[in-house]
Amino acid sequence: MGNLLIVLLAIPLALAGLSLLTSWRIIRALTAIGSMSVLILALVVAFAGIVDRQTLSTLGGAIYLDSMGTVFLLTVALVYGLTGVYSIGYLEEKGHVPVVGDFNRNYYIFFNLFGWTMLLVPLLNNLAVLWIAIELTTILSAVLVALEGTETAVEASWKYILIASSGLALALVSVIMLYYAGTGPLGMSYQPDWTALVAAAPQLQGDVVKLAFLLAVLGFGTKAGLAPMHTWLPDAHSEAPSSISAMLSGALLADALYAIFRMYAIAVRSAGAQFSHEVLLGFGLISLLISAFFVLRQQNYKRLLAYSSVEHMGLMAVAVSFGAPLALYGVFLHVINHAATKSMIFFGAGSILRKYESKEMQEVSGVIKLMPATGPLILVAVLAVTGLPPFGIFRSELLMLSGGFSHNSTVAAAVFLALINLAFLGIFFFFNRMIFSAPTDRFPRGEVSRWMVTAMALDVIVVLGLGLYVPDPLVTIFNRAAALMGG
Amino acid sequence: MPGPNLTVGEALTSVVVIIMLLLEFGLLRAFEVGEQRNLYATQSFFLAIFAAAAGFLENAPDLYVLAAITIILKVILIPSLFTRLLRTQQVRMEIPMTVNVALSILIGIGLTAFCFLSMSRVQLQGTFLPQTALSTATSILLLGFLVMITRLNVISQVIGFLTLENAAFLVSIAIAPGLPVILEVLVIFDVLAAVLVFGLLTRLLGAHLGTATTATLNRLRG
Numbered sequence: 124m125g126n127l128l129i130v131l132l133a134i135p136l137a138l139a140g141l142s143l144l145t146s147w148r149i150i151r152a153l154t155a156i157g158s159m160s161v162l163i164l165a166l167v168v169a170f171a172g173i174v175d176r177q178t179l180s181t182l183g184g185a186i187y188l189d190s191m192g193t194v195f196l197l198t199v200a201l202v203y204g205l206t207g208v209y210s211i212g213y214l215e216e217k218g219h220v221p222v223v224g225d226f227n228r229n230y231y232i233f234f235n236l237f238g239w240t241m242l243l244v245p246l247l248n249n250l251a252v253l254w255i256a257i258e259l260t261t262i263l264s265a266v267l268v269a270l271e272g273t274e275t276a277v278e279a280s281w282k283y284i285l286i287a288s289s290g291l292a293l294a295l296v297s298v299i300m301l302y303y304a305g306t307g308p309l310g311m312s313y314q315p316d317w318t319a320l321v322a323a324a325p326q327l328q329g330d331v332v333k334l335a336f337l338l339a340v341l342g343f344g345t346k347a348g349l350a351p352m353h354t355w356l357p358d359a360h361s362e363a364p365s366s367i368s369a370m371l372s373g374a375l376l377a378d379a380l381y382a383i384f385r386m387y388a389i390a391v392r393s394a395g396a397q398f399s400h401e402v403l404l405g406f407g408l409i410s411l412l413i414s415a416f417f418v419l420r421q422q423n424y425k426r427l428l429a430y431s432s433v434e435h436m437g438l439m440a441v442a443v444s445f446g447a448p449l450a451l452y453g454v455f456l457h458v459i460n461h462a463a464t465k466s467m468i469f470f471g472a473g474s475i476l477r478k479y480e481s482k483e484m485q486e487v488s489g490v491i492k493l494m495p496a497t498g499p500l501i502l503v504a505v506l507a508v509t510g511l512p513p514f515g516i517f518r519s520e521l522l523m524l525s526g527g528f529s530h531n532s533t534v535a536a537a538v539f540l541a542l543i544n545l546a547f548l549g550i551f552f553f554f555n556r557m558i559f560s561a562p563t564d565r566f567p568r569g570e571v572s573r574w575m576v577t578a579m580a581l582d583v584i585v586v587l588g589l590g591l592y593v594p595d596p597l598v599t600i601f602n603r604a605a606a607l608m609g610g
Numbered sequence: 611m612p613g614p615n616l617t618v619g620e621a622l623t624s625v626v627v628i629i630m631l632l633l634e635f636g637l638l639r640a641f642e643v644g645e646q647r648n649l650y651a652t653q654s655f656f657l658a659i660f661a662a663a664a665g666f667l668e669n670a671p672d673l674y675v676l677a678a679i680t681i682i683l684k685v686i687l688i689p690s691l692f693t694r695l696l697r698t699q700q701v702r703m704e705i706p707m708t709v710n711v712a713l714s715i716l717i718g719i720g721l722t723a724f725c726f727l728s729m730s731r732v733q734l735q736g737t738f739l740p741q742t743a744l745s746t747a748t749s750i751l752l753l754g755f756l757v758m759i760t761r762l763n764v765i766s767q768v769i770g771f772l773t774l775e776n777a778a779f780l781v782s783i784a785i786a787p788g789l790p791v792i793l794e795v796l797v798i799f800d801v802l803a804a805v806l807v808f809g810l811l812t813r814l815l816g817a818h819l820g821t822a823t824t825a826t827l828n829r830l831r832g
Contacts, residue, residue, distance in 0.1 A: 251789070262803050284807060292751070295775075295778045299789065303785040313788070
């Protein structure tokens, strides 16, 4: 079973290598097949491996997977797999872009490398290597954000890599401080493995761990899009090719959140729950507040969706701060729900962009009339992302909220409820207008690509499925992951 | 807190980290990118000396490897990449500033004082170099942010970011000299990859704007 993890990691690397050698028409088919195989492998590893054995490791423990990692592995694999399918339709004959070179070839090289680093993140035990992998995701995705070569794309990419890397410099200091804290029980020189640090957590110096955790939330939080460090996020999400926006929102933010969760698990066991909760509550509430208001004043639909990502990250940070096992269960369910729903809606946004050739909301009208398949699918995604039943996000938000109300966090839970409703109104209002208004006759009726519709339709399985029913193996994995997080 | 009796090693390493801090102030007062590039190379050189000294005092020969790699990549390779970018003339030498030199130095002194006062309260001591290293490193960190915020030349911003990384390494050598050196080397290569992407973006900016300054990066808002 451990070898499956190696195969899973080898596929995207091989695809990146092949992209150098063959034409993009061949590689786009291979990437779709390969990335979907990664998704299937991840499902096999989760349902046939992790459920029975709790942990898997290989390569002398360098590759390590537990239940918490599995949630994120599934998340990344889902988004990577579906984006592989979506990209077939999204890319068109583009040819040579100045400085960047052959667009489609470079797209597939960096798309697969980006996928590889994101799959690697939840498979690492060593916290320093985890940091390195996360910095690599920044570097590779910055290239993808800039790939269209337009002035605004380069500006977005510049801000993104500068802000995210600076944030990660703080996260690096955080990892070093944690290492220092560990030298007491673990000796002067050791590998900073998460399992070792969690086991030694009660003996770590509380003050140092507090400082380390604060820096980790600041640093990895920059990458996860927590406000007020989120400023790169709307630019990057709106300027990147839409397939990449889906990857950023669904998978990249989740990976950064995962790093925070790993640090959190150490912090609650050594510095105590109260401090860790206060930090996450603070950043979470600011994120909810800022996103709720910025959602209401957007004119660009991709930016609107980007602020919705900030909202959902804030939501999960607040939910963790409730410290209730039920809320933690909800958080892990929400990670997958958010990835599926947000990738679906960004896929839809990409189809709209290809059809209407504009990111401005006022340029888009009558989607449901002009795009008979994408229209209804976007409607489903909008209803799902705003948290209506019977979709998955409704279920996970309800779980997080009931965790909060049952654990004496009534005020925070009430603010949470009010702010998500505000964001709900904004998103619903704007998309409603784009979907149902009278269509213009400038554009012919019809879909841009069948592949783009397929990717969205596949997302429905998760978006709706997890709302109706959570399979038993997943329940087991979520419960174990919540236990690993602790308080 | 350390007593007044410093050993020779402690005194020397303290001097080295203070020089690194002063070089960071130099970034704030520089008017040309070339000057900032040289300051960065010099700061990295002192970081390498610091690593080697720590390796000697702590009897940790791994740190010599770190010192050597720091010299190769941060003192020689990365600055020469900047030189190449400057030679293509897509990047201007002068540095547009949002806050003038005098005021930014004053802010810098304030930040440094804040770091020295606040870090003295944290019980976080390396085995050989006490408070000064940590306070200095955090000061460099904040000054690096100040450089990135107030200096609008693309290369100045990258150098600001790179000095953040130097500060992180300073912390690492001072309080965690046992951190396996292979991890630190991987981190440096990560940084190198980031610099290459910065270079690509600079060329793209240059292709659009003729010259690459971040003063014009204001299209995306809200």
